[in-house]
Amino acid sequence: MTDTKEVGRSKSVSKNSVLFVCLGNICRSPAAEAIFKAILASQGLEKIVRVDSAGTSSDHIGETADQRMRQEAHKRSLYIDSIARQFTENDFESFDFIVVMDDSNKEKVLSLSFTEEQKYKVKKMTDYCCEKFSDFSSVPDPYYGGQQGFSLVLDILEDACFHFFEKEIRPS
Numbered sequence: 001m002t003d004t005k006e007v008g009r010s011k012s013v014s015k016n017s018v019l020f021v022c023l024g025n026i027c028r029s030p031a032a033e034a035i036f037k038a039i040l041a042s043q044g045l046e047k048i049v050r051v052d053s054a055g056t057s058s059d060h061i062g063e064t065a066d067q068r069m070r071q072e073a074h075k076r077s078l079y080i081d082s083i084a085r086q087f088t089e090n091d092f093e094s095f096d097f098i099v100v101m102d103d104s105n106k107e108k109v110l111s112l113s114f115t116e117e118q119k120y121k122v123k124k125m126t127d128y129c130c131e132k133f134s135d136f137s138s139v140p141d142p143y144y145g146g147q148q149g150f151s152l153v154l155d156i157l158e159d160a161c162f163h164f165f166e167k168e169i170r171p172s
Contacts, residue, residue, distance in 0.1 A: 015096035015168060017050040020125070021109055022101040025055030025084035028139050028153055029101065030065040031073055032125065034080045035154070035161045040169075049169060052095070054087040056108040061086055066143065072150040076158075092118040097168060099123050102138035128164040129156065 018036060022028035033053040040046045064070070065080045073080050089112050091098060098121050100106045106124060113119045126136045133156045140156075142149030 016048060017095045018052075018097045018099060018164075018169070019087075019091055019095040020051075020053040020099050020101075021056060021087050021105050022053075022139070023055055023057050023105060023141060024060040024143070025053055025057075025082070025086070026060045026063055026066045027069045027141065027143055027150070028157070029053035029055065030080045030082040030084075031069055031078070031154055032099070032101075032139075032157045032161060033082055034073055034078045035157050036165070038078060039161055039165050043165075043171075045169075045171070050095075053082050054085050054091065056087055056105050058086045060084040066150075068147060068150050069142070069153075072147065072154055076154060078154075087112070089114075092121065095121065097121055097123060099125050099164065101125050102141070123164075125157070125160045125164070128160040128167065130163045131159050133159045 020029040020032035030053050033051050036051050037046060040049050061084055063084045065082060070080050087109060092113060098109060100109055100122060106122060109122050110119055125139050129136060136156055139153055140149065142153045
């Protein structure tokens with residue numbers, strides 16, 4: 001099995017699946033999913049790279065994203081349509097990258113891993129921040145805060161997702 005997929009005649013990506021993970025899968029990870037899908041669409045790669053999101057908790061399985069996050073995303077012409085699900089061990093086999101929002105998410109995901117290859121797939125979202133958000137060690141959970149928290153999270157995710165795309169996904 002090859003890890004490179006040809007796209008037309010000139011585009012190829014070395015990895016073709018990304019899973020974003022937060023606690024409940026109703027704020028941060030669905031927002032990252034929507035942002036990343038928009039980036040892929042702008043590059044004509046939306047049919048080549050598979051993107052999904054999940055949560056480490058089972059508390060919100062089957063729910064849509066938090067209304068406040070959807071409203072804030074809509075202001076930026078982003079559409080969040082994911083339905084919350086819980087991260088499972090099978091996700092290690094299904095995704096090339098597992099991008100977590102904070103240390104707690106990372107610990108939970110790594111606790112389900114069995115191999116070094118699986119552990120290597122787990123990345124922290126803020127490790128890709130390259131601009132004014134490079135001082136953030138995690139993407140803060142906006143759930144218990146005000147509307148400004150959702151806006152900040154989207155700002156951080158836009159920066160990190162762009163640089164994640166540039167470093168890990170951009171066609172060669």
